[in-house]
Amino acid sequence: MESLGQLLKQMNGPSFLKKSQAIFEELLHDPIVRELRAERPEMDEDKLRANLPRLYQYVHDQRNCRNCPGLDRCPNDFEGHYSKLEMAEQNGKLEIVERKAPCSLQIAKHNEERIRKRIRSFYVDERALEEGYNEVEIMGKDRLRAPAVSQVFRYIREVKDNGLQPRGLYLFGSFGTGKTFLMSYLLHELAIAGYTGVIVYMPEFMEDLKSMLQDSQKLKETVEVMKNCDLLILDDIGAENLSPWVRDHVLGAILNYRMNRKPTFYTSNYDLASLEKHLSFTSKDGEELYKGQRLMDRISPFVDVVHLHGENQRRNRS
Incomplete structure (x- = not known):
């Protein structure tokens, strides 16, 4: 799965808008996003559309984690971590924010290293x-x-x-x-x-x-x-x-x-x-x-x- 930037960097004007809308519609119907919205109903379509790059990265990381090849071959951008979407207050409004969270394998590795030390x-x-x-x-x-x-x-x-x-x-x-x-x-x-x-x-x-x-x-x-x-x-x-x-x-x-x-x-x-x-x-x-x-x-x-x-x-x- 390519990064969203790679998909859109050749686009501009109407092509850009058309492609980004198609990507957004595809993501909305993705089971991973459906699960997210069921857990966080406050993440409505407008908020998700305004955070398309974050949403794309979230789905990308979740797919990789669900088909995890092991920590040593982690395909995520930040090895051993995945993108997590949360709601936080910014300028008096609730907005979607992204943070990187360690996966269970990364946590286990960290704990084992701490013990070894x-x-x-x-x-x-x-x-x-x-x-x-x-x-x-x-x-x-x-x-x-x-x-x-x-x-x-x-x-x-x-x-x-x-x-x-x-x-x-x-x-x-x-x-x-x-x-x-x-x-x-x-x-x-x-x-x-x-x-x-x-x-x-x-x-x-x-x-x-x-x-x-x-x-x-x-x-x-x-x-x-x-x-x-x-x-x-x-x-x-x-x-x-x-x-x-x-x-x-x-x-x-x-x-x-x-x-x-x-x-x-x-x-x-x-x-x-x-x-x-x-x-x-x-x-x-x-x-x-x-x-x-x-x-x-x-x-x-x-x-x-x-x-x-x-x-x-x-x-x-x-």
């Missing part, structure tokens, strides 16, 4: 954060994990109802049972509620910290983000290779700052006792039990432990 991820597969989340499907996918899923759901409701608490969750279980997925779901739901969050895949993050030794500004900025976000998720803790400096001066500093302030969440294949053994050992200094215990004093008292039972979903997909 509240979430930072370090070395986590973005697909884990972008999957569709359906509570019924999450609960029904594997009945063995239902108690743990229920506990995560309760935590989300508690925060939405009563605000952020200093205690987080420690989610542990076998490989492939959906620990990262559940924590990503928690992060997504609370981002919708307005909270900021960071999820960190610990094995790769610990490796990358070595290169950050040469970039103190990047290290400082990364640590500050992890200290100050509302929700921090340390994913797959216990699978990393620890150095004394990373354990004591990076991880220890982050957890020391957050305890009693903001919740930290963990996923792990280890229970808390096994994690303490892991944190007590470094490749450089060997076993240092008191340092592992010191770090656990910043973890154990500030989490509710959730044991996630279930089948290996990765193996089931293969």
Whole structure:
């Protein structure tokens, strides 16, 4: 459908008037305009005729929206928006005015972008954060994990109802049972509620910290983000290779700052006792039990432990 200007720009005089009248008569009988007039009877023929370009644009956009090819291929002049006609007082008279309104797909995209801006991820597969989340499907996918899923759901409701608490969750279980997925779901739901969050895949993050030794500004900025976000998720803790400096001066500093302030969440294949053994050992200094215990004093008292039972979903997909 060409623009009205393109149709009429070659016309002048009687030809212009004749063509514009024909376009107006055609529009009046269009089902889209009939629907508009039924909803807004104050838009009589005289007012519509005086606003022919707006009426033409309105029908153009409505037709495109009713045959929507998707947001990425939106044919409207203003992508993701459509022309909307309303009545407003101008110079003491009610007149037709046009405004551009976002469509449902554009609104959904905007909301999703707003949510994404509240979430930072370090070395986590973005697909884990972008999957569709359906509570019924999450609960029904594997009945063995239902108690743990229920506990995560309760935590989300508690925060939405009563605000952020200093205690987080420690989610542990076998490989492939959906620990990262559940924590990503928690992060997504609370981002919708307005909270900021960071999820960190610990094995790769610990490796990358070595290169950050040469970039103190990047290290400082990364640590500050992890200290100050509302929700921090340390994913797959216990699978990393620890150095004394990373354990004591990076991880220890982050957890020391957050305890009693903001919740930290963990996923792990280890229970808390096994994690303490892991944190007590470094490749450089060997076993240092008191340092592992010191770090656990910043973890154990500030989490509710959730044991996630279930089948290996990765193996089931293969």
